[in-house]
């Protein structure tokens with residue numbers, strides 16, 4: 001499950017940057033398609049995250065914090081792309097994305113479930 005979770009957010013990150021690139025080069029149709037695929041990956045990230053969460057027997061507050069921060073990252077991906085498509089400012093969401101992404105990585109790798117978990 002850890003592998004599925006890692007793969008899901010890693011692919012989402014790549015798709016996010018592809019979507020940014022397509023928008024910058026004015027390819028709106030391609031942008032919309034990638035945005036749709038990306039939404040599928042949001043679901044995968046959340047489903048695998050929740051599965052990790054429910055598989056922990058002695059859950060601590062840090063896991064809940066990790067999950068909330070993870071959801072925050074996903075929301076920032078979506079908000080940035082939606083606002084960018086509407087030509088609205090995204091800088092405040094970029095700051096939140098960078099900060100929450102770093103925290104999600106730190107908590108994810110710091111928390112004890114390793115690669116061979118499930």
Ligand code: HEM
Pocket residue numbers: 002005006009045046048049050052053063066067068069070071073074101104105107108109110111112113114115
């Ligand atoms: C883009 C958003 C996210 C990123 C970048 C991210 C990143 C990570 C990373 C790096 C790990 C460590 C994997 C490992 O131990 O090998 C992890 C584990 C985990 N994630 Fe996420 N995650 C995200 C979203 C979510 C969401 C939305 C949830 C819950 C709804 C969630 C719940 C968990 C849980 C419970 C773990 C297990 C913690 C552990 O390693 O002990 N994550 N995540």
